[in-house]
Amino acid sequence: MKPTQEDAKLLDHQDVLSKYQDEFYLVSDQIYLDGNSLGLCSKRAEKTFLEMFESWKRYQIDGWSNGKYPWFYLAEMLGAKMAPLVGAKKEEVVATGTTTVNLHQLIATFYHPEGKRTKIVANELDFPTDIYAIKSQLQLHGLDPEEHFLSVKSRQGRYIDEADIIACMQDDVALIILPTVLYRSGQLLDIELLTREAHKRGILIGFDACHSIGAVPHEFHQWGVDFAVWCSYKYLNSGPGSVAAIYVHEKHFGRVPGLAGWFGSDKERQFDMGHAFEPSTQAGAYQLSAPSILNAAPLIGSLSIFEEVGIESIRKKSLSLTRYMMELIESELQEWGFLIGNPMEDHRRGGHISLEHEEATRICKALKEANVIPDFRAPNVIRVAPIALYTSYQDVWEAVQRLKLIMVEEKYKAYSHERGVIA
Ligand SMILES: *Cc1c(COP(=O)(O)O)cnc(C)c1O
Secondary structure, three states: OOOOHHHHHHHHHHOOOHHHHHHEOOOOOOEEOEOOOOOOOEHHHHHHHHHHHHHHHHHHHHHHOOOOOOHHHHHHHHHHHHHHHHOOOHHHEEEOOOHHHHHHHHHHHHOOOEOOEOEEEEEOOOOHHHHHHHHHHHHHOOOOHHHHEEEEOOOOOOOOOHHHHHHOOOOOEEEEEEEOEOOOOOEEOOHHHHHHHHHHOOOEEEEEOOOOOOOOOOOHHHHOOOEEEEOOOOOOOOOOOOOOEEEEOHHHOOOOOOOOOHHHEOHHHHOOOOOOOOEOOOHHHHOOOOOOHHHHHHHHHHHHHHHHHOHHHHHHHHHHHHHHHHHHHHHHOHHHOOEEOOOOOHHHEOOOEEEEOOOHHHHHHHHHHOOEEOEEEOOOEEEEEOOOOOOOHHHHHHHHHHHHHHHHOOHHHHOOOOOOOOO
């Protein structure tokens, strides 16, 4: 049956999360579908940001230990709040640094090439920064990436087959680093299976959860995932460049941080100011510096929404939104040469839709002009993410209607093929 606008109305009516739309700063008449790249600002994030700013004014140096959110413990406090999103224990997560810095830290910590086991496995559809970090870490060990870096190939340019990853798990592999969800196609990898298979072969495995945190629940602890990183500015709506996170399974507590910094110290000893590093016995050990308090502050407010709603109901609505959108695309846009380039099955799909079209660049420009905000990934992908906390089913309906009009009236032809610097 063709999905209709009536379906959208009914689904909105039944939606227990619909009230959260008012918590976000939405622009009137605009449909924002880029929350997988930069999440929207919420009133709660703004509130905790302002509270933190105020605590600097009011408490000065004493803000480290006083006020509503004492700064000295903020990274661990936020880690504990993020832990349920990935199925971790409180002490296994810390909010710190940025995704790329954290990747460097964890590769430096977990990659110890020995004898024949020297290779790091990633995949050819990976986000570039992950690859840069891996290759530069190999070079720091004096190893040539040509020889020691293994990139799992995609069969059709969209997905990475778990079987192909497992086939790469040979006895010359030391470490595997994979995304939970591929940033372009939105494929969700089978994290549990890959972790089990890696461990059977004595290989450590870590995940970059930037594209799933806040959209897809995980069970990192139970699955035995060795480590993970993620940012907080996508589905977690914490603001551009806001603080990222590190997860380390408790079985690895006590592993010496590859990169040491004073904020990784055991908190009781940090201010002894000794020159012999005494790291924390939890994930906090992998921090480097004094936390960026102001850039972590919005996360406090933002996470309070996730705490209230629960990641399971966010996932449920997200899957339902993307399913409705795919059905609409198939019924409304079938004549216009779009191809859905994300997995159809719920258990293989992240939070966004990947629409392929040879005119993707120009269509994205026309969509923006029509007040629908997508995001373009060269050469031919339009990513659209209806977000559980602030996108309604009627928004999805309206976005697809606006896209249809662009195709019917060939409005995209008025734009150039060049992509912007930020695409
Ligand atoms: C967004 C994203 C990053 C971002 O890295 P930063 O260091 O926070 O700029 C890294 N990896 C993946 C997979 C991402 O989606």
